[in-house]
Amino acid sequence: MQRRFPRPWEIRRLVKFRKFIWNGKVRRLSRAMTIEDLRKLAKKRTPKGQFDYVEGGSEAEITLQRNLDYFQKVQFSPHVLRDISAIDLSSQLLGEATDLPFGFAPTGYTRMMHVAGEVAVSSAAAKAKIPYVLSTMGTTSMSELANEVKHGNNWFQLYLWKDREKSLKFLADARSAGVETLVLTVDVPRTSRRLRDVRNGLTIPPTITLKTFLNTLTRFGWLKDFLSTEPLTFASFADYHGTIADLSNSMFDPTNTFEDLKWLRNEWSGNLVIKGVQRSDDVRKAIDAGVNAVWLSNHGGRQLDRSPSPMELLPEMISRFGEEIDFYVDGGITSGADIVTAIALGAKYAFVGRAYLYGLMAGGEAGVDRAIEILRTEMMQTMIFLGASSLQELTPDLIHPRSH
Numbered sequence: 001m002q003r004r005f006p007r008p009w010e011i012r013r014l015v016k017f018r019k020f021i022w023n024g025k026v027r028r029l030s031r032a033m034t035i036e037d038l039r040k041l042a043k044k045r046t047p048k049g050q051f052d053y054v055e056g057g058s059e060a061e062i063t064l065q066r067n068l069d070y071f072q073k074v075q076f077s078p079h080v081l082r083d084i085s086a087i088d089l090s091s092q093l094l095g096e097a098t099d100l101p102f103g104f105a106p107t108g109y110t111r112m113m114h115v116a117g118e119v120a121v122s123s124a125a126a127k128a129k130i131p132y133v134l135s136t137m138g139t140t141s142m143s144e145l146a147n148e149v150k151h152g153n154n155w156f157q158l159y160l161w162k163d164r165e166k167s168l169k170f171l172a173d174a175r176s177a178g179v180e181t182l183v184l185t186v187d188v189p190r191t192s193r194r195l196r197d198v199r200n201g202l203t204i205p206p207t208i209t210l211k212t213f214l215n216t217l218t219r220f221g222w223l224k225d226f227l228s229t230e231p232l233t234f235a236s237f238a239d240y241h242g243t244i245a246d247l248s249n250s251m252f253d254p255t256n257t258f259e260d261l262k263w264l265r266n267e268w269s270g271n272l273v274i275k276g277v278q279r280s281d282d283v284r285k286a287i288d289a290g291v292n293a294v295w296l297s298n299h300g301g302r303q304l305d306r307s308p309s310p311m312e313l314l315p316e317m318i319s320r321f322g323e324e325i326d327f328y329v330d331g332g333i334t335s336g337a338d339i340v341t342a343i344a345l346g347a348k349y350a351f352v353g354r355a356y357l358y359g360l361m362a363g364g365e366a367g368v369d370r371a372i373e374i375l376r377t378e379m380m381q382t383m384i385f386l387g388a389s390s391l392q393e394l395t396p397d398l399i400h401p402r403s404h
């Protein structure tokens with residue numbers, strides 16, 4: 001073998017160094033390739049109490065884990081030799097055109113995770129042409145959001161109050177903020193026990209531990225933002241006089257029944273979605289009460305522990321009621337492949353909670369943009385290799401849930 005001196009210019013032609021990005025946030029986010037990467041960034045930048053509030057579930061967190069495990073067990077059965085030169089992820093949802101088959105689920109206290117809060121999340125959703133559901137427990141009001149995000153497809157999530165006048169006031173506010181779709185969450189008859197929050201002292205009212213306090217001091221960026229912006233308030237209850245404990249007791253009404261759902265149906269002429277249903281007899285009652293869609297959910301494993309992943313319920317619900325009503329699903333979605341699975345098994349739409357909150361905590365609105373981009377890229381990749389070029393081509397035969 002003949003040897004020669006290495007020629008640096010030949011090496012230079014072969015190796016191209018990555019350009020250094022001077023803006024730290026842009027650099028960090030551009031390197032995040034998965035929602036798990038965003039989660040790790042979020043964990044570094046957010047105080048433990050707030051991070052655990054997002055990540056945690058109720059009791060032993062069995063359901064929280066089940067939601068995630070379901071998707072790990074899915075197997076795909078791909079088509080080959082199909083024209084996948086153009087992939088279309090768009091669809092129609094309650095009369096609105098959307099560019100992607102997932103939206104952002106309601107999450108309370110969003111400004112506690114990052115000061116950019118609901119406005120950042122809604123604005124990222126508007127750019128991507130997907131819906132965002134503002135929570136009753138939001139830290140930005142409906143009117144503020146409508147002013148800040150002019151072209152957003154903003155829905156509103158309601159808890160039915162004991163005090164019907166208050167519920168009516170929410171409906172009036174929603175109407176005047178241009179909200180067309182109301183989501184009634186029905187899986188919170190009372191607050192649940194989230195043990196991470198109890199341990200961290202992130203309870204109502206807060207009883208912060210010294211450890212939690214000291215940890216907050218190490219998240220300097222978060223602390224600076226928190227102390228130099230408007231204090232955190234529940235936007236919907238700015239005029240509420242009483243303790244936060246009183247507030248949650250009067251809000252989560254354990255006396256609600258399907259009669260109250262019928263009452264709401266009469267009062268609200270826009271779209272009505274029921275969120276948190278897990279049984280087919282309840283689906284039947286909800287359809288009979290006149291809802292426009294059923295959102296299968298276990299609240300991201302934050303309410304009744306040991307309930308199943310909504311994905312496990314989906315096939316039976318579709319076979320029984322699929323001709324009558326649309327189903328949405330959420331819980332444990334951390335990848336575009338998970339969304340593809342949900343759509344293939346018959347969901348009209350999927351929703352994510354923590355996935356976008358990790359983006360928000362990792363880098364404000366740019367972080368939420370990144371979360372959307374990651375999910376979109378993963379969906380495209382999955383569909384290319386499944387041989388499906390549109391959402392209509394995502395059919396149940398593409399999925400084989402594994403039994404082990």
Ligand SMILES: Cc1cc2nc3c(=O)[nH]c(=O)nc-3n(C[C@H](O)[C@H](O)[C@H](O)COP(=O)(O)O)c2cc1C
Binds near residue numbers: 300332
């Ligand atoms: C931090 C946090 C706050 C939430 N707050 C609400 C809420 O105010 N109202 C509601 O209906 N659901 C709420 N949820 C549940 C979500 O809407 C959604 O059902 C759940 O997050 C989906 O699971 P995933 O986080 O695994 O995607 C919350 C979830 C999280 C993580």
